[in-house]
Amino acid sequence: xxxxxxxxxxxxxxxIEEHGFHIYVVGGNxxxxxxxxxxxxxxxxxxxxxLAGALYYEKKADVLAIVSSLRQQLAKGSGETAWRARFTVDxxxxxxxxxAHDSWARRLLLGALxxxxxxxxxxxxxxxxxxxxxxxxxxxxxxxxxxxxxxxQWLDEPWRHPVPAGSEVMTDLGALRGGRITxxxxxxxxxxxxxxxxxxxxSEEMARLVPLGCLLAADPSLMxxxxxxxxxxxxxxxxxxxxxxxxxxxxx
Numbered sequence: 309x310x311x312x313x314x315x316x317x318x319x320x321x322x323x324i325e326e327h328g329f330h331i332y333v334v335g336g337n338x339x340x341x342x343x344x345x346x347x348x349x350x351x352x353x354x355x356x357x358x359l360a361g362a363l364y365y366e367k368k369a370d371v372l373a374i375v376s377s378l379r380q381q382l383a384k385g386s387g388e389t390a391w392r393a394r395f396t397v398d399x400x401x402x403x404x405x406x407x408a409h410d411s412w413a414r415r416l417l418l419g420a421l422x423x424x425x426x427x428x429x430x431x432x433x434x435x436x437x438x439x440x441x442x443x444x445x446x447x448x449x450x451x452x453x454x455x456x457x458x459x460x461q462w463l464d465e466p467w468r469h470p471v472p473a474g475s476e477v478m479t480d481l482g483a484l485r486g487g488r489i490t491x492x493x494x495x496x497x498x499x500x501x502x503x504x505x506x507x508x509x510x511s512e513e514m515a516r517l518v519p520l521g522c523l524l525a526a527d528p529s530l531m532x533x534x535x536x537x538x539x540x541x542x543x544x545x546x547x548x549x550x551x552x553x554x555x556x557x558x559x560x
Contacts (some may be wrong), residue, residue, distance in 0.1 A: 339521025
């Protein structure tokens with residue numbers, strides 16, 4: 309066992325002993341959305357929790373608060389009925405749970421599988437309410453598939469686009485809720501802005517920084533934006549019209 313792995317496992321074990329569980333945060337450096345899962349609830353509750361995507365919640369602290377609160381509320385429940393309940397987390401919305409298919413658990417909960425030394429682990433997906441739902445939240449109850457969850461394809465598929473895999477996009481909640489992106493511009497080698505509407509109209513509260521791969525997988529018609537030179541932009545109407553070039557001006 310390598311020193312790094314031994315240190316990691318010791319930290320997980322210590323957190324489980326002191327707090328009842330360990331929270332693993334994965335993502336933020338590549339095309340796959342962030343996901344968060346627990347290690348240790350299998351022992352106390354019979355299954356782990358996983359929050360996949362949910363780009364509405366941009367702050368890591370909010371994501372950790374959601375997972376921690378659901379764990380506390382589940383611990384107060386009784387048997388199988390607890391897993392079917394709806395949970396409310398102050399300020400952050402209401403959440404349900406879905407039993408995750410083994411094919412998802414094998415791809416996302418690698419730390420739990422390693423810690424327990426097993427091939428499969430029961431897990432439940434934390435699902436936000438409609439107000440907080442975004443396009444990157446998969447249906448983990450169904451078997452993992454590129455066709456049904458294209459935003460998560462890079463769990464298995466290699467990055468194949470001619471831009472850095474860690475490229476990011478500043479977008480808005482309208483786009484992340486499925487709205488058609490009508491404006492795209494490139495400001496750096498690995499940084500774009502893409503909005504479902506006019507960029508200057510997007511407030512700070514509505515803006516989100518997300519992996520480029522997330523938007524490309526959700527809407528392949530954004531592919532022309534990859535060929536933009538720095539400072540160039542594209543616009544189209546909201547009804548499915550063709551892209552038109554424009555000279556972007558960076559805010560500020």
